Amino acid sequence: MGRSSKDKRDVYYRLAKEEGWRARSAFKLLQINDDFNIFEGVKRVVDLCAAPGSWSQVLSKKLRGQENKEADVKIVAVDLQAMAPIPGKSTAEEIIGHFEGQHADLVICDGAPDVTGLHDIDEYIQAQLLLAALNITTHVLKHGGTFVAKIFRGKDVTLLYSQLKIFFPLVTVYKPRSSRNSSIEAFVVCQNYSPPPGYIPNMSNPLLDHHYDVDFNSLEGPNRVIVPFLACGDLSGFDSDKTYPLELVKGQEYSYHEPTQLPINPPYKEACYLRKNDLLAKPKVSAEDKDKSAPQQVN
Numbered sequence: 001m002g003r004s005s006k007d008k009r010d011v012y013y014r015l016a017k018e019e020g021w022r023a024r025s026a027f028k029l030l031q032i033n034d035d036f037n038i039f040e041g042v043k044r045v046v047d048l049c050a051a052p053g054s055w056s057q058v059l060s061k062k063l064r065g066q067e068n069k070e071a072d073v074k075i076v077a078v079d080l081q082a083m084a085p086i087p088g089k090s091t092a093e094e095i096i097g098h099f100e101g102q103h104a105d106l107v108i109c110d111g112a113p114d115v116t117g118l119h120d121i122d123e124y125i126q127a128q129l130l131l132a133a134l135n136i137t138t139h140v141l142k143h144g145g146t147f148v149a150k151i152f153r154g155k156d157v158t159l160l161y162s163q164l165k166i167f168f169p170l171v172t173v174y175k176p177r178s179s180r181n182s183s184i185e186a187f188v189v190c191q192n193y194s195p196p197p198g199y200i201p202n203m204s205n206p207l208l209d210h211h212y213d214v215d216f217n218s219l220e221g222p223n224r225v226i227v228p229f230l231a232c233g234d235l236s237g238f239d240s241d242k243t244y245p246l247e248l249v250k251g252q253e254y255s256y257h258e259p260t261q262l263p264i265n266p267p268y269k270e271a272c273y274l275r276k277n278d279l280l281a282k283p284k285v286s287a288e289d290k291d292k293s294a295p296q297q298v299n
C-alpha cells in the first residue's frame with residue numbers, strides 16, 4: 001500500500017496533516033462550531049479525553065490564536081494517555097489554578113473507549129464514559145454553559161438523552177460531515193446548563209446506577225424524550241466516506257505530509273518494530289509438513 005493511499009481514502013486524515021492538526025477529529029469540532037457557534041464568548045474550557053490534542057489545538061487557535069487575541073482564555077485538557085503539550089500554552093494544572101474558583105463556559109468530551117467490535121459492549125462503555133463526563137461537567141460548568149460530547153447512537157440511546165435533558169433544556173444530536181456515515185458516532189450539543197433546583201454535584205453519580213430494566217424505546221408521549229437530530233446533508237464539505245483524487249484542487253500539485261504529532265507510546269509500537277525487523281514469531285513447520293506443501297511434480 002503506497003504512502004498516499006490513505007490520503008486518497010480519507011480526505012480529512014490528509015487535510016489534518018496538511019493543516020497541522022494532530023488528528024482528523026479537529027474538523028468535527030470545527031464543524032460543530034460552524035453550526036452551533038459554541039465558542040462565542042467562551043473564556044474557560046475543559047477538554048475531556050483530549051489526547052492526542054487536536055480539539056485543544058482548535059480551542060487554542062479559535063480562542064487564543066490569530067483569530068482571537070484574548071489573553072485571559074484558559075483551556076484545561078485531560079486524558080488517560082500522555083499528551084504532548086500544545087506549544088506556548090501552560091500545563092493543565094497551572095490553568096486550573098488560573099480558573100480562580102470560576103466555572104467553565106464550555107466542556108467538551110471526545111472520549112471513546114478502545115472499541116472491541118462487540119457493539120453492545122462498545123455502546124455500554126461509551127455511555128458510561130459520557131455519563132462520567134456529564135458528572136464531571138456538573139461540577140465545573142457554569143449555569144447557562146454548554147457541554148458537547150461524543151455519543152454512540154445505539155439502541156438504548158434514549159436513556160442517555162433523558163439523562164442529559166435533566167440538566168440541559170436544549171439537547172441536539174449532531175453528525176458532522178467529517179464523521180463517517182458508517183460510524184454510529186455522533187455528538188450531543190447540550191446548551192444552557194440548568195441543573196434541577198437543589199441539585200448538588202456528587203462524585204458518586206446517581207446516573208450510573210446501572211438499572212437498565214425499563215425498555216426506554218417502548219415509552220411514548222411525554223415520557224419519551226425525543227432529541228432533534230441534525231445531520232450535514234448538504235454538499236458544503238468533503239464527504240468523509242468518499243475516496244478523492246490526490247489532486248484535490250485542479251492544478252494544485254499533491255505533496256505527502258507526515259502526521260502532525262505521532263502517538264507518544266502507542267500499543268502497536270512493539271508489533272511494528274518486530275514486523276519491520278522480521279522478529280515476529282512464526283509457526284513451526286515440521287519437515288513432514290514442509291514436504292507436503294512442496295510443489296508436487298505431476299507426470
Ligand code: SAM
Binds near residue numbers: 022053079129
Ligand atoms: N479529541 C481528541 C483529539 O482531537 O485529539 C481525540 C480523542 S480520542 C478519539 C479519545 C480519547 O479518549 C483517547 O485519547 C483516550 O485515551 C481517551 N479516553 C478513553 N477513556 C478515557 C477515560 N476513562 N478517561 C480519560 N480519557 C479517556
